[in-house]
Amino acid sequence: MSQKIDEFELINGIREMFPKAKPPVKLGIGDDCAILHFKDKEILVSSDLLIENTHFLIPPFKPYELGKKAILANISDISAMGGIPEAFTVSLGLPPTVREKEVKELYLGIKEASSNYRCQLVGGDISRSERFTISITIVGSNEKDGSILRSTASCGDLLCVTGKPGCSAIGLEALLKGYPPPVFLKYIKHHIEPSIKIPFARGLSILKAATSMIDISDGIASDARRIAEASGVRVVIEREKLPSLNLKEDERAFLEKEEAFYILHGGEDYELLFTVRPEKLAKVKQIAEETQTEFTVIGFVDEGEGVYIKENGEIKPLSPEGFKHF
Amino acid sequence: MSQKIDEFELINGIREMFPKAKPPVKLGIGDDCAILHFKDKEILVSSDLLIENTHFLIPPFKPYELGKKAILANISDISAMGGIPEAFTVSLGLPPTVREKEVKELYLGIKEASSNYRCQLVGGDISRSERFTISITIVGSNEKDGSILRSTASCGDLLCVTGKPGCSAIGLEALLKGYPPPVFLKYIKHHIEPSIKIPFARGLSILKAATSMIDISDGIASDARRIAEASGVRVVIEREKLPSLNLKEDERAFLEKEEAFYILHGGEDYELLFTVRPEKLAKVKQIAEETQTEFTVIGFVDEGEGVYIKENGEIKPLSPEGFKHF
Numbered sequence: 001m002s003q004k005i006d007e008f009e010l011i012n013g014i015r016e017m018f019p020k021a022k023p024p025v026k027l028g029i030g031d032d033c034a035i036l037h038f039k040d041k042e043i044l045v046s047s048d049l050l051i052e053n054t055h056f057l058i059p060p061f062k063p064y065e066l067g068k069k070a071i072l073a074n075i076s077d078i079s080a081m082g083g084i085p086e087a088f089t090v091s092l093g094l095p096p097t098v099r100e101k102e103v104k105e106l107y108l109g110i111k112e113a114s115s116n117y118r119c120q121l122v123g124g125d126i127s128r129s130e131r132f133t134i135s136i137t138i139v140g141s142n143e144k145d146g147s148i149l150r151s152t153a154s155c156g157d158l159l160c161v162t163g164k165p166g167c168s169a170i171g172l173e174a175l176l177k178g179y180p181p182p183v184f185l186k187y188i189k190h191h192i193e194p195s196i197k198i199p200f201a202r203g204l205s206i207l208k209a210a211t212s213m214i215d216i217s218d219g220i221a222s223d224a225r226r227i228a229e230a231s232g233v234r235v236v237i238e239r240e241k242l243p244s245l246n247l248k249e250d251e252r253a254f255l256e257k258e259e260a261f262y263i264l265h266g267g268e269d270y271e272l273l274f275t276v277r278p279e280k281l282a283k284v285k286q287i288a289e290e291t292q293t294e295f296t297v298i299g300f301v302d303e304g305e306g307v308y309i310k311e312n313g314e315i316k317p318l319s320p321e322g323f324k325h326f
Numbered sequence: 327m328s329q330k331i332d333e334f335e336l337i338n339g340i341r342e343m344f345p346k347a348k349p350p351v352k353l354g355i356g357d358d359c360a361i362l363h364f365k366d367k368e369i370l371v372s373s374d375l376l377i378e379n380t381h382f383l384i385p386p387f388k389p390y391e392l393g394k395k396a397i398l399a400n401i402s403d404i405s406a407m408g409g410i411p412e413a414f415t416v417s418l419g420l421p422p423t424v425r426e427k428e429v430k431e432l433y434l435g436i437k438e439a440s441s442n443y444r445c446q447l448v449g450g451d452i453s454r455s456e457r458f459t460i461s462i463t464i465v466g467s468n469e470k471d472g473s474i475l476r477s478t479a480s481c482g483d484l485l486c487v488t489g490k491p492g493c494s495a496i497g498l499e500a501l502l503k504g505y506p507p508p509v510f511l512k513y514i515k516h517h518i519e520p521s522i523k524i525p526f527a528r529g530l531s532i533l534k535a536a537t538s539m540i541d542i543s544d545g546i547a548s549d550a551r552r553i554a555e556a557s558g559v560r561v562v563i564e565r566e567k568l569p570s571l572n573l574k575e576d577e578r579a580f581l582e583k584e585e586a587f588y589i590l591h592g593g594e595d596y597e598l599l600f601t602v603r604p605e606k607l608a609k610v611k612q613i614a615e616e617t618q619t620e621f622t623v624i625g626f627v628d629e630g631e632g633v634y635i636k637e638n639g640e641i642k643p644l645s646p647e648g649f650k651h652f
Contacts, residue, residue, distance in 0.1 A: 007452055019446075103340075121355065127380050130456055
């Protein structure tokens with residue numbers, strides 16, 4: 001974002017310029033995907049514009065890895081609504097220094113990652129650019145009223161998260177430092193090829209088991225704040241309940257920050273952060289078991305606004321620490 | 327496109343990497359839009375990545391004009407399938423020199439042009455970039471089997487075009503030369519704000535009156551070639567039937583090339599080039615009258631391949647002259 005422009009203010013100004021969503025648009029700007037509604041189907045749409053030096057670096061990333069990561073982040077946006085990823089377009093802007101082999105490797109990464117989720121390439125373009133630019137749009141589908149928004153959490157809900165957030169940020173740090181000890185390879189893999197929890201999210205959607213959902217792109221703290229703001233509630237994270245990464249001593253020594261920082265503020269995990277009515281928790285556990293997905297209750301929703309952390313019986317505001325993508 | 331890479335070969339290589347379309351994808355890479363099919367609805371998707379100095383220049387274009395042009399080119403892709411433009415996303419990459427006022431002007435252009443076609447902004451993003459970058463994705467809808475492809479022209483069809491192709495290229499030339507005589511303002515307007523023929527295209531779709539269709543982005547010659555290649559037919563353009571621009575002497579004197587060049591090879595008119603069974607021509611005339619749309623029969627389809635021009639009774643191959651967007 002341009003230094004001279006306040007991005008937040010600008011986006012709010014742009015939102016106000018455009019009228020409210022009218023059918024067939026059910027949900028416009030402000031969630032992981034937009035929703036268009038046609039009879040008994042919801043169509044989900046999400047776009048990403050990734051620009052070299054702003055959103056990614058080559059090196060240390062290889063085109064093959066970039067391709068995987070880029071399409072998985074988009075599949076995750078569909079997953080965050082409980083939808084089925086169906087198809088995507090990829091447009092590239094290529095600087096003159098890029099070789100054909102690298103472009104093909106990028107598409108190979110895209111192909112491998114997308115075919116795991118049965119999501120199909122349906123269009124795009126290639127043109128000249130000064131910086132490597134990747135534009136991806138993904139289209140998904142869902143049953144009528146099946147999509148899980150971030151604006152529908154309510155007081156009394158439990159806050160839950162899948163997997164172990166923080167791994168991706170540790171992987172990124174290890175990658176950028178160069179020559180990380182082999183023990184960090186699993187974190188690097190997590191950063192490059194996050195696992196998207198489609199079957200679990202589909203289960204939550206079909207059984208209407210979650211009240212709200214988002215994928216973790218900027219860290220639990222930031223993304224919990226998005227749920228809190230969109231739903232008009234306060235989200236409280238319980239420090240003791242956060243899934244530990246169980247970092248060993250040599251791992252801790254290699255890293256810049258303490259474990260809790262990665263867990264709360266690490267981004268790009270693409271795990272699911274969601275809220276559940278307490279009486280539906282048993283149903284969620286069943287979905288988790290059937291889809292072999294780990295999840296943890298890490299807090300609750302109550303009246304108020306913002307994100308708080310509960311530690312040693314005390315509840316304090318959690319300061320927003322923006323995750324830097326690099 | 328990178329100088330060192332053969333774009334055509336690369337795109338073909340990429341196509342071969344990916345498997346053929348499977349449901350719900352009905353049509354993948356290779357037309358104006360991709361088509362996803364859900365029960366009685368077709369969902370159309372098209373994306374554009376526009377990069378400063380590759381696809382547009384600022385100046386002479388103003389952000390407001392750029393916004394209009396960018397969204398209209400995308401609405402035209404939906405129109406070229408006979409679909410209804412429903413919603414779009416806009417992601418911007420902004421260089422540090424861009425001011426907030428310019429970004430708002432760009433969105434104002436987008437808003438004005440899109441609201442004329444009742445097409446809604448539903449998402450997007452703003453980030454930092456070295457060059458001004460605009461990524462637009464549009465989603466449209468159509469009835470089941472309602473979309474008009476470019477691959478379904480057949481021998482004996484008539485070739486038709488709406489409006490007066492060539493105006494946009496003349497407008498662009500006048501703009502780039504600077505200080506054009508006032509008589510060129512109408513061409514410049516045509517270049518910046520092409521009129522998209524949605525009601526006419528919808529009529530062709532609903533009444534199944536056209537056998538194939540494409541919008542003119544690179545000139546009649548180039549886009550007729552796309553129909554010929556996709557349909558496996560030869561397209562013959564009749565020189566005498568092309569709609570004249572009736573350029574006056576002073577207009578001719580100002581321009582670099584003769585009138586026929588602009589008509590055949592001028593791009594970005596976003597007029598519709600389509601084929602019709604002769605027995606459906608009366609139906610097309612009726613649709614044209616009801617939607618107040620001009621169209622002209624300019625040739626025919628027969629056996630063979632490529633694009634030919636018929637002049638003084640003689641049929642010769644029409645050499646492809648790529649339209650340079652600037």
